[in-house]
Amino acid sequence: MTPAIRKALDKLGLVRDIDLVLHLPLRYEDETKVVPIAQARDGQTVLIEAQVQSCEIQLQPRRQLVVTVQDASGSCQLRFLHFYPSQQKAMAVGTRLRAHGEMRGGFWGRQMVHPQLRKADAPLPTALTPVYPIGKGLTQPYLRRMIVAALQRITLVETLPQECWTHVGPPPVAVPDGAGTQRWWTLAQALRFLHHPPPDVPLQTLEDRSHPAWQRLKVEELLAQQLSQWRIRQIRQAHAAPALAVRQRGRKEEAGELPLHAQLLEVIGFELTAAQRRVVEEIAADMARSVPMHRLLQGDVGSGKTVVAALAACICMDAGYQCALMAPTEILAEQHFQKLQAWLAPLLQARGKRVAWLAGKQKKKERAQMLADVASGEAMLVVGTHAVIQDSVDFRALGLVIIDEQHRFGVEQRLSLRNRQRDRAAQATGDDALEPHMLMMSATPIPRTLAMTYYADLSVSTIDELPPGRTPVVTRLVADSRRDELIARLARQVRQGRQAYWVCPLIEESEVLDLSNATATFEELQAAIPDVPMGLLHSRMPVAEKQAVMAGFASGALGVLVATTVIEVGVDVPNASLMVIEHAERFGLSQLHQLRGRVGRGSAASACVLLYATGDSGKLSDTAKDRLRAMVETNDGFEIARRDLEIRGPGEFMGVHQSGASLLRFADLGTDAHLLEWTRALAPWMLAHRPDLAELHMQRWLGGKWDYLKA
Numbered sequence: 001m002t003p004a005i006r007k008a009l010d011k012l013g014l015v016r017d018i019d020l021v022l023h024l025p026l027r028y029e030d031e032t033k034v035v036p037i038a039q040a041r042d043g044q045t046v047l048i049e050a051q052v053q054s055c056e057i058q059l060q061p062r063r064q065l066v067v068t069v070q071d072a073s074g075s076c077q078l079r080f081l082h083f084y085p086s087q088q089k090a091m092a093v094g095t096r097l098r099a100h101g102e103m104r105g106g107f108w109g110r111q112m113v114h115p116q117l118r119k120a121d122a123p124l125p126t127a128l129t130p131v132y133p134i135g136k137g138l139t140q141p142y143l144r145r146m147i148v149a150a151l152q153r154i155t156l157v158e159t160l161p162q163e164c165w166t167h168v169g170p171p172p173v174a175v176p177d178g179a180g181t182q183r184w185w186t187l188a189q190a191l192r193f194l195h196h197p198p199p200d201v202p203l204q205t206l207e208d209r210s211h212p213a214w215q216r217l218k219v220e221e222l223l224a225q226q227l228s229q230w231r232i233r234q235i236r237q238a239h240a241a242p243a244l245a246v247r248q249r250g251r252k253e254e255a256g257e258l259p260l261h262a263q264l265l266e267v268i269g270f271e272l273t274a275a276q277r278r279v280v281e282e283i284a285a286d287m288a289r290s291v292p293m294h295r296l297l298q299g300d301v302g303s304g305k306t307v308v309a310a311l312a313a314c315i316c317m318d319a320g321y322q323c324a325l326m327a328p329t330e331i332l333a334e335q336h337f338q339k340l341q342a343w344l345a346p347l348l349q350a351r352g353k354r355v356a357w358l359a360g361k362q363k364k365k366e367r368a369q370m371l372a373d374v375a376s377g378e379a380m381l382v383v384g385t386h387a388v389i390q391d392s393v394d395f396r397a398l399g400l401v402i403i404d405e406q407h408r409f410g411v412e413q414r415l416s417l418r419n420r421q422r423d424r425a426a427q428a429t430g431d432d433a434l435e436p437h438m439l440m441m442s443a444t445p446i447p448r449t450l451a452m453t454y455y456a457d458l459s460v461s462t463i464d465e466l467p468p469g470r471t472p473v474v475t476r477l478v479a480d481s482r483r484d485e486l487i488a489r490l491a492r493q494v495r496q497g498r499q500a501y502w503v504c505p506l507i508e509e510s511e512v513l514d515l516s517n518a519t520a521t522f523e524e525l526q527a528a529i530p531d532v533p534m535g536l537l538h539s540r541m542p543v544a545e546k547q548a549v550m551a552g553f554a555s556g557a558l559g560v561l562v563a564t565t566v567i568e569v570g571v572d573v574p575n576a577s578l579m580v581i582e583h584a585e586r587f588g589l590s591q592l593h594q595l596r597g598r599v600g601r602g603s604a605a606s607a608c609v610l611l612y613a614t615g616d617s618g619k620l621s622d623t624a625k626d627r628l629r630a631m632v633e634t635n636d637g638f639e640i641a642r643r644d645l646e647i648r649g650p651g652e653f654m655g656v657h658q659s660g661a662s663l664l665r666f667a668d669l670g671t672d673a674h675l676l677e678w679t680r681a682l683a684p685w686m687l688a689h690r691p692d693l694a695e696l697h698m699q700r701w702l703g704g705k706w707d708y709l710k711a
């Protein structure tokens with residue numbers, strides 16, 4: 001094998017025999033029968049067998065080899081624009097040959113352009129010919145030979161024998177076979193079939209992957225995913241965490257100090273919703289156990305996740321442990337800090353403790369002080385960006401890590417964070433060997449099928465109820481040509497005491513352009529309505545300036561906030577009731593929903609205006625139309641997430657394209673949810689009763705990736 005071929009195979013991930021046999025055809029060609037030339041329809045790809053009548057090089061309209069062939073039914077031409085002298089020789093007059101290609105009618109009569117040539121006397125194949133995905137540097141015949149060889153060499157131990165699934169019921173994939181009975185394909189059968197299916201199989205069932213052999217493959221793949229996730233959960237459960245039981249109001253507290261969590265409920269000024277109470281209980285129950293919690297808290301925009309996180313933090317601090325909260329952006333972290341500081345700083349102060357702030361852009365001295373406070377345990381709650389979990393941060397006793405918008409940290413970061421925590425715990429001794437509990441928060445609800453596939457190792461708590469008194473946000477689509485009208489309306493509303501956001505277009509991959517756009521819009525609005533106090537917010541501003549603008553808007557001093565997408569998540573100014581999103585067609589669906597979620601957080605009726613421009617073509621793309629329509633049709637974050645998944649596919653939805661995490665190759669979460677459910681029930685049984693098969697299955701499907709997950 002040449003290095004170039006090795007490289008091409010590596011690129012496709014084809015290293016082991018199992019990788020080769022799991023590399024499945026994109027489509028098939030039928031070379032199992034010879035079609036008489038006269039019977040081949042225009043556009044049909046066929047195999048013909050004929051005798052060469054003439055073979056000559058034509059120079060007009062360009063140099064080409066034209067071969068006339070004839071069988072008993074008629075004749076046609078084979079045309080080659082690139083050819084070797086050896087090919088010309090092989091097609092000498094009188095030779096019988098087979099040609100496989102697309103028959104076309106044309107100016108020069110019926111012809112095949114660049115057909116594939118085969119010897120006439122070879123026996124015809126008995127199976128369809130697979131066409132594989134190949135990259136540069138590989139040819140179909142070469143890869144076919146490699147796969148055939150791999151199929152011959154490999155022993156495919158069946159990892160899903162009947163004993164593994166009798167307890168969950170029969171696989172939901174069997175369809176009647178020829179004999180009218182149900183049949184469950186073994187992996188070996190399914191693979192051999194899919195590489196070389198017999199010619200009588202309905203092609204449609206191979207192409208749409210509904211054939212039982214395909215279904216078997218999808219089950220395999222989904223099971224590998226489920227097993228790995230359950231295994232990660234098992235590994236985690238073998239680790240120890242501090243048991244942080246909720247401190248009750250005992251006698252001592254009745255006389256004196258209430259636990260923090262009870263005090264917090266008194267200062268927040270509202271009653272928890274039933275959904276909030278339920279998820280707090282779920283979280284508290286996890287934290288009371290001595291195995292690390294690994295829970296995802298999800299809730300629609302504005303559903304009140306922050307207070308739930310704060311209560312979890314209080315439970316942790318009540319038990320004498322520190323809590324770290326981190327958010328992906330400084331603005332978001334800052335928001336959390338402000339809110340938690342306002343709620344908890346006075347309560348902590350009474351105990352001689354404090355809330356600390358850690359971010360990338362922080363003065364050295366301030367940072368040193370914070371680090372000292374974290375190490376001494378004086379800072380019980382630490383809020384910030386990634387800086388919170390950097391190596392230099394040494395907690396005295398960390399009990400809980402809360403990660404906001406965890407999907408933005410990416411799957412890899414999530415794993416690396418977890419692994420690092422584990423390593424640290426392993427190095428430490430005694431009480432320090434405990435691993436902290438983890439609570440992830442997400443405002444982008446994850447559709448159930450996705451959560452089951454990619455977050456099967458997480459427990460999920462869902463806030464499925466909004467605080468009382470909210471009126472649904474009304475969403476309108478407005479063409480950019482009516483911009484002046486919109487500005488006038490916005491001005492009227494702001495003069496009446498309402499507040500508005502104006503979000504500027506996102507320009508792909510260019511923060512600089514983003515910025516100039518926001519600045520231009522800011523200037524345009526100021527010129528149009530000079531009496532309305534306005535602020536501008538973008539990610540490149542110095543932190544202090546950002547804080548000043550946010551504070552001005554939060555206090556109501558600024559009527560309009562012109563911003564880039566920095567305000568996408570977490571920004572909470574309940575008085576704001578109008579959201580304008582410029583060039584809404586450029587945003588993703590979940591992103592639009594997040595932005596819209598900045599309004600409708602108080603009692604005022606709120607509106608979201610999606611300003612769209614049709615660009616040079618005068619038309620919106622179909623996906624842009626789908627997104628905008630979905631926004632108008634529903635306010636429900638779960639429905640939005642479902643449609644977003646449909647439009648973008650799981651890779652983009654999860655943002656895992658960049659992170660290199662394994663995605664499903666064969667299964668489709670839209671059509672194969674029933675297979676997913678079945679494998680989900682199967683995985684824990686296999687791990688418990690047939691760990692040997694489970695391990696083999698994971699190795700087979702995940703190979704190196706699985707080692708990485710375990711590391």
Ligand SMILES: Nc1ncnc2c1ncn2[C@@H]1O[C@H](COP(=O)(O)OP(=O)(O)OP(=O)(O)O)[C@@H](O)[C@H]1O
Nearest residue numbers: 270271272273301302303304305306443467570572
């Ligand atoms: N039970 C409740 N009753 C009344 N108001 C509440 C309740 N819970 C939360 N709130 C208020 O609702 C607003 C939204 O809450 P919060 O900021 O926690 O939402 P969120 O779930 O984090 O939303 P997002 O994901 O959009 O940031 C806040 O002003 C908060 O104080």
